[in-house]
Amino acid sequence: MRIEIEPSALRKTRWYEFAVRFLFGGLITAVAGIIAKKFGPGVGGLFLAFPAIFPASATLIEKHEKQKKERAGLQGSARGRKAASVDAAGAAIGSLALLVFALLVRRFLPDHNDWLVLTVSTGIWLAVSLLLWQIRKRL
Amino acid sequence: MKVILIRFLIGGVAVSVFAILGDLFKPKSFAGLFGAAPSVALATLGLTVASDGKHYAATEANSMVAAAVAFFAYSSCVSWMLMHGKVSALWVTILCLPVWALLAFGIWYAWIR
Numbered sequence: 507m508r509i510e511i512e513p514s515a516l517r518k519t520r521w522y523e524f525a526v527r528f529l530f531g532g533l534i535t536a537v538a539g540i541i542a543k544k545f546g547p548g549v550g551g552l553f554l555a556f557p558a559i560f561p562a563s564a565t566l567i568e569k570h571e572k573q574k575k576e577r578a579g580l581q582g583s584a585r586g587r588k589a590a591s592v593d594a595a596g597a598a599i600g601s602l603a604l605l606v607f608a609l610l611v612r613r614f615l616p617d618h619n620d621w622l623v624l625t626v627s628t629g630i631w632l633a634v635s636l637l638l639w640q641i642r643k644r645l
Numbered sequence: 646m647k648v649i650l651i652r653f654l655i656g657g658v659a660v661s662v663f664a665i666l667g668d669l670f671k672p673k674s675f676a677g678l679f680g681a682a683p684s685v686a687l688a689t690l691g692l693t694v695a696s697d698g699k700h701y702a703a704t705e706a707n708s709m710v711a712a713a714v715a716f717f718a719y720s721s722c723v724s725w726m727l728m729h730g731k732v733s734a735l736w737v738t739i740l741c742l743p744v745w746a747l748l749a750f751g752i753w754y755a756w757i758r
Contacts, residue, residue, distance in 0.1 A: 509671075509672075510671050510672075511669050511670060512669060513669065515668050515669060515671070516668055516669065519668060524665075527660060527664045528660065529657065530660070531658075531660020531664075531684065531685065532652075532653035532656045532657030533653065534656065534660075534685055535653060535655065535656020535657070535659070535660075535685050535688045535689055536649045536650075536652045536653040536656065538652075538685065538689050539648070539689065539692070539693075542705060546704075547693075547697075547701050547702075547704040547705045548704060548707070548708050548753065548757070548758050549753075550705055550708070551705030551706060551707060551708030551709050551712070552709070552711060552712045552749045552750065552753055553685070553712070554683075554686040554689055554705060554706070554708075554712060555681075555683075555685075555686065555712030555713045555715070555716045555749075556712065556716075556745070556749075557716060557720070557738070557742070557745060558660065559660055559664060559680075560719075560723070560738050561734075561735055561738035563664060563667065563680055564723065564727075564734040564738045565734050565735045565738070567734070568733065568734040568735075584731075586734070587727045587731075587733070587734060588727070588728065589673055590723075590727050590734040591724045591725075591727035592674050592677065592724075593673045593676060593677035594677060594721075594723040594724035594727060595674055595720070595721075595724040596673065596674040596675060596677020596680065597677045597680035597681045597716075597720040597723075597724075598677075598681075598717055598720040598721045599674075599678060600678035600679065600680060600682065601681040601713055601717040601720055602713075602717055603678075604681050604682075604709075604713040604716060605714060605717070607683045607686065607709075607713075608706050608707075608709035608710045608712075608713050609710060611686075611702075611703070611709075612703055612706040612707045612709075612710065615699050615703045615706060616699050620690075620694040620699060620702070624690060627683070628683060628687065631683055635678040635681075636678075639675055639678060643674075
């Protein structure tokens with residue numbers, strides 16, 4: 507299975523669906539900061555890997571897949587759930603790479619340039635995600 | 646209040662960028678990787694270093710280790726329930742949130758704090 511870019515997929519997304527994800531992303535970032543101030547960075551840090559936009563994204567995928575099937579005259583509920591399930595399996599792989607990201611930041615941030623550490627760690631997150639995705643695909 | 650607003654805006658933009666990347670790619674299993682992108686972490690850690698210093702931000706990253714393990718369990722749980730159950734994605738993703746919370750706080754409390 508090849509990785510492809512599908513720009514037309516963006517046209518299926520309504521403005522309020524973009525807005526919901528912006529809102530949840532902004533809210534969890536603000537809340538993480540407030541919790542860190544109130545309860546300390548130990549508790550606040552937990553919210554850096556909170557599945558903030560996961561419900562909105564999964565619902566969106568289910569809806570789009572269901573609509574696609576229904577336009578073809580088929581019942582799309584099961585297909586919608588399956589598409590959201592596959593997306594969640596991808597997120598599970600991405601979360602393992604997120605663990606690597608957190609370990610790298612924890613180890614290198616105190617003694618190195620912060621932007622360099624965050625940029626390199628993000629690149630490694632992507633590389634580890636891709637590697638694990640390729641391994642999973644071959645199993 | 647100004648700091649919270651800045652966090653909200655930067656967090657919203659960071660999360661939206663990764664969400665749009667997730668929309669653009671196919672197959673879905675690959676696009677799903679972006680659902681666990683370090684979007685909130687990038688926005689938060691960058692701002693935290695500027696306001697509270699590197700050691701404070703590293704402590705947050707330390708806790709993020711526990712939360713990332715919890716995220717793996719959460720997304721695996723969501724994937725399994727959607728594949729085998731008949732409940733909608735919205736309900737499954739909400740019903741599984743206690744899995745994330747219990748594991749994240751449990752691991753943090755037992756091994757990290």
